[in-house]
Amino acid sequence: MEHEPLLMIPGPVPIPQRVRSAMVQQAINHRGPEFGAAYADIVRVLKPLFGTENEIYVISGSGTAGMEAAVANFGKDKKIVSLVNGKFGERLQKIGERYGSVTALGSEWGTPLDLPGLEAALEEGAEVVTMVHNETSTGIRNPAEQVGALAKKHGALFIMDGVTSIGGDMVEADRWGVDVAIVGSQKCLAAPAGLAAVSVSQRAWDMIAENRPFYLDLAAYRKSGSGTPMETPYTPAVPLFLALREACRIIDEEGVEQRFARHRRMADAVRAAAGAWGIELFPVVDEYHAYSNTATAMKIPAGITDKDLRGTVKKMGIEIAGGQDHLKGRIFRIGTMGGVGTPEILATLAAVQHALRKHGFDAGDGVEAAAGVLG
Template identity: 65%
Template sequence: MQNESLLLMPGPVPMPERVRFAMARQAMNHRGAEFGQVVEETTTMLKEIFCTKNDLLTISGSGTAGMEAAISNFCQGKKIACLVNGKFGDRLYKVSQRYGDPVALTSDWGTPLPLEALENALEEGAEAVTLVHNETSAAILNPAEEVGRLAQKHGALFIMDGITSIGADEVYPDKWGVDVAITGSQKCLAAPAGLAAVSVSQKAWDAQCENPPFYLDLPAYKKSADKNQTPFTPAVPLYLALREACAIALEEGMEARIARHRKMADAVRTAVDVWGLSLFAQPDALHSYSNTATAICYPEGITDAAIRGKVKDLGIEVSGGQDHIKGKIFRIGTMGATGAPELLAVLAMVQGAFNAAGYSLKGDGVSAACEVLLA
């Protein structure tokens, strides 16, 4: 057997066999009709997955490339209100510092966003708002619909990172007034890393800047996309994989796919509750727990090496905390093509690691999670 780790992380995630095999072919002419068909089919499927009628562009680059494309094409020189309650909200703020005049509207990681401060910033002239819809660093789902309502009320552009929600949870860019929505290939779609998909509204096009970065020039991508092409040499194998991943998602059906992700996340949260451990995120009526990642606090005296390290030694990888919460939490991903067998395996390993570390859990979380999955 191949020595492959099982990834139960908030991305990258295990890729279905069909996705991997889609890349295993001879090179093709990326200016030919065959690749044009790949672009056309992928774009059509991504629009359905995004739930949008807006333009849909695919960039050879990570989700961060999608973030920078959004800010650099539409927010240069603008006053930007950046909502931050985790690492990736902070990343959007840092990108915004390169191109515009941002203010960071922060709350502690995993806690509700300061929406009153956002309204104040909009009243004071903020021209754009950035939001991470699903903040996996803290495992909290932020209220995109409410943020979109505030942005629309004040005529501001709404830039939304949907990198870990699009394809796994309810996302409605057009309904919510999202002017630019972004996802990455290696997250909920379970394709390889290296592509970013970006939807762009007419409102955003009307606000486009005159001198965007050369490689991230979204008008150039739009001009090429109208001919089912890309402005620069694309990562052809990744496009082939993404097309197959999109097909798998739509074969499952988005309603069923979303329900699967929610059930898996509920199973993890149930296990955590039975174990007697604490979740890191602190949602309120507008915010909720993420359905693609769960952040779990380590109890006093338990180290990251004793749990996540031991689980990794046995061939399963979950994620740790980042930045100032490194070593304080671990995160279990429930996104992409993973299902009950993989999830129960990681929960069993985690439960065993706590027992091996001498920590007395309150109950059998694995059995409790199994009951959720069987319901």
């Protein structure tokens, strides 16, 4: 019997059958009430996941489109300070360089952000701060609350990439002072790739750029989204919206708090397995930074190659992620996001444990340690 491969990477994630089925219905009018109701339902479910009362707009484009919309609408000709400690912080920095004057505060990937440097940059007149909340490239969760407080203290706009945390971990955009937040559909929401949702505060609207992009003009999304029925300014990817609406229904049925708890439990199980194996977690955490609850990054033991480890796991029908850029061959990553649970986690950990032992690493019983967390 042929089985589908199990994706245990930091997105895309396995898509529930209900969500897949939602994409194959007959086309509907994207200017009609059926689409408007689906859009409104998506926004209703997303608001508590963002932790916001602000309006949310859904863009037909990947999470990177949402990142660019956030910067391009509010960062034009402004002084931007970009906090960088991983791949996606670098991406926000590069987007910022297209639209404003960027000061990059870089840390080694997977190490704490430079918060004193941020305060200094704000005191010198930085107007916009960009940060990735959950940096899946290294498995670190960055301190959005502390960054938001510094930005607010100095009157700066705070743009937060929540692409891999919203829907899988606690996000409190309003309480943290996040002015613009972004999520991608194929991560913790467990929908197909191709949509980004963006929340926008009133303070952000007050600072919106006059010369905005065309397709990613959030003011156009605001105008279209405020009518009845809700619409998008340009033709949306309707099948993806219908799939996202079904994914949101599943989130509604599970409950927000229960969903966050499940993600935390899965990540705790993976970390417990790493400890039992005798493998070191990659990121460096402190009082403000924490391990990610949606992707765990671990160091590959000496003497084992990336091909040995991930290749063996892949032959067993499970795909885990490697390191990116200069971390290739140095780390491996296991995603714990979306709709997966105990069976998928234990199967993945069993495959990794087998690969480690097969290639000469004397791994302890990480599966048993994880089962103790999940049981």
